[in-house]
Amino acid sequence: MSGPKVSVYEISAEQRRNLQAQVNCSQQSLVCREEIKRSVGYLNEAGGQIRSLLSTFELANRRTNDCSAEISILTGYQGALPRDSQLFLRELAGIPVLQTDKFTPSETELAKRKETLARLQALRNKAAAKHREIEAALPSMEKKAKQGAAAVKGAIADDVAGVQSFFVRPPEAEDENFAADKKKVVEQLRALTSETACPGELIGEVRAAAAAAERINSKEQLQTFQAVTVRPLQNRIEAAAMQKQYDLVAQVEQAYISDCVNEVMAEMGYDVIGSRTVVKRSGKRFRNELFSYGDGTAINVTYDPAGQIAIELGGIDRTDRIPTAEEAEALHEDMESFCSDFGDFEERLQAKGVLLKSRVSLAPPAAEYAAIINLTDYTVTAAAPVQEIAVTGKRSKTAKKRAMLNETEGD
Numbered sequence: 001m002s003g004p005k006v007s008v009y010e011i012s013a014e015q016r017r018n019l020q021a022q023v024n025c026s027q028q029s030l031v032c033r034e035e036i037k038r039s040v041g042y043l044n045e046a047g048g049q050i051r052s053l054l055s056t057f058e059l060a061n062r063r064t065n066d067c068s069a070e071i072s073i074l075t076g077y078q079g080a081l082p083r084d085s086q087l088f089l090r091e092l093a094g095i096p097v098l099q100t101d102k103f104t105p106s107e108t109e110l111a112k113r114k115e116t117l118a119r120l121q122a123l124r125n126k127a128a129a130k131h132r133e134i135e136a137a138l139p140s141m142e143k144k145a146k147q148g149a150a151a152v153k154g155a156i157a158d159d160v161a162g163v164q165s166f167f168v169r170p171p172e173a174e175d176e177n178f179a180a181d182k183k184k185v186v187e188q189l190r191a192l193t194s195e196t197a198c199p200g201e202l203i204g205e206v207r208a209a210a211a212a213a214e215r216i217n218s219k220e221q222l223q224t225f226q227a228v229t230v231r232p233l234q235n236r237i238e239a240a241a242m243q244k245q246y247d248l249v250a251q252v253e254q255a256y257i258s259d260c261v262n263e264v265m266a267e268m269g270y271d272v273i274g275s276r277t278v279v280k281r282s283g284k285r286f287r288n289e290l291f292s293y294g295d296g297t298a299i300n301v302t303y304d305p306a307g308q309i310a311i312e313l314g315g316i317d318r319t320d321r322i323p324t325a326e327e328a329e330a331l332h333e334d335m336e337s338f339c340s341d342f343g344d345f346e347e348r349l350q351a352k353g354v355l356l357k358s359r360v361s362l363a364p365p366a367a368e369y370a371a372i373i374n375l376t377d378y379t380v381t382a383a384a385p386v387q388e389i390a391v392t393g394k395r396s397k398t399a400k401k402r403a404m405l406n407e408t409e410g411d
Contacts, residue, residue, distance in 0.1 A: 004312040004369060005342065006360035009257050012353040015105035016253065023249050025113035026100050032120035036092055038191075039127035040085045046134050050078050053138075053145050060148030070144060077134065088127045095119050102259075103252045105353070178219045185222065185230060186213045198237050206233060254307055257354050258289075261301060261309070264348040265291050268341065270299060274378030290316075290378055297334050300373055308360060313338050314371040321372055328370035335365035 011019070054074050057067040098116055103109070189210035193203050209229050216222050262272065270291040278286045284305050291299045293313060302310040313335055315327055323331060346356060363369060 004310060004361065004363050006308055006310045007362075008307050008357045008360065009309060009349065009354050010307075010357040011105065011253055011256060012355060015256075015353045016249075018105040018107070018110055019103055019252050019256065020249055022103050022105070022110050022113050023252055025110070025117045026098055027248075029098060029113070029117050029120050030100075032117070032124045033092065036088060036120070036124050036127050039124075039131040040088050042131050043081045043085050043127075043134065046138065047078065047081055049138060050074050050081070053141050054078065056145040056148060060145075067144070067148060070141060073137070074141065077137075081134070084130055088123065091123050092120075095123070101255075103256060105256060178222065181219070182213065182216060182222055185226060186210055189213060189230065189233075192233070192237060202233070202237060206237075209233060250307075254303070257307075257309075258287075258303060260349055260352045260354045262289065263352070264345055265299070265301075267348060268345065272381055273298060274375060274380045276378045288378070290373065290375075293338070294334060297331065298373060299338070311342070312369070312371070314373045316373045316375055318375050320374050323370045323372050327372070328367040331370040332365055332367040335369070339365065 010016075054071060057070050057074065061067040061071060095116060098113055189206055192198050192206045193210075198206065212229070213222075213225060216225055265272075270293060272289060273292050274290040276288045278288065280286070286305075287303045289301045289303075291301065293299050296315055297313060298316045300310075300312050300314060304310070313331065315323055315331055350356075
């Protein structure tokens with residue numbers, strides 16, 4: 001039983017639901033943070049537009065129409081927006097950034113993440129409400145500013161250059177509805193590049209699409225562009241986001257299982273003495289954790305990308321070699337000794353909610369499985385110096401037990 005063992009473990013359904021909820025909270029929290037920053041960015045940009053409109057209204061107010069009401073509203077916005085932006089950013093800084101590289105499936109941790117998300121959502125709603133308020137108010141202001149500028153231009157020719165410095169009319173040939181639709185598409189594409197869900201390999205395509213949209217000069221071209229380019233891009237981003245969420249939950253589950261394995265090994269008295277990451281030519285990444293077992297022996301735990309965990313016992317040295325016949329026999333005895341330990345190992349994992357999903361292989365103890373692990377391939381993290389771990393001149397734990405038993409019987 002204690003030859004190489006390859007198994008796939010999974011967490012309980014309840015724990016998986018807990019982790020899924022935590023991952024969802026974390027992802028929504030990241031999105032909320034981005035949306036808050038985007039709203040604040042809009043409010044800051046709107047400040048420049050408000051200053052330009054105020055200049056136009058003030059000029060029109062002096063020369064032609066009474067624009068006192070518009071000036072009053074815009075002046076209020078001009079004073080309030082910087083304060084609002086600062087307030088939103090201060091509140092955002094006061095909300096803790098949750099850890100996204102380590103999750104523990106507990107109700108306490110889930111409650112903490114839900115509370116943080118609720119705070120972010122409340123702040124996002126406040127910032128978005130202000131964003132919408134300004135966004136809804138400015139178009140009518142722009143329309144009135146155009147009318148005021150036109151009136152000034154017709155009344156006083158000398159002021160034309162000054163008025164146009166604040167407001168430049170679009171080309172006469174450009175349809176206003178088309179210009180607004182085109183602007184919306186460009187902004188929509190640019191927003192996609194800042195989405196946390198947009199995969200890196202698609203960002204270049206999205207940016208290229210935004211640049212292409214700016215060159216469109218007819219409504220028909222814009223409609224075709226939306227059907228052929230924009231919607232397929234959105235669908236690909238959404239599909240990638242769904243796959244990313246699935247992969248993130250799987251990674252979180254495997255990370256938790258790995259933590260539980262380390263905890264159980266520590267409970268059983270096996271200390272981590274080294275680790276390494278191996279990348280195969282195929283691109284697959286494997287991670288190894290090396291745990292002390294006895295003098296000159298260690299348990300090698302290998303995690304593969306598919307979730308399989310291989311556990312095997314071997315001798316340790318600081319060179320690549322095969323074990324001698326004497327070492328192979330000693331390691332065989334240690335394999336047999338580890339047999340009962342492995343059963344305890346899986347029971348302890350089960351107590352933490354980590355269950356056996358499938359058994360790939362469970363080889364019996366045999367000298368043919370004896371191997372020497374080269375410590376120089378690992379980053380050694382043991383407190384004891386490497387030379388105290390090396391196999392040279394030391395017997396296995398089982399051999400020592402047998403020698404002590406013989407000595408007792410001899411007495």
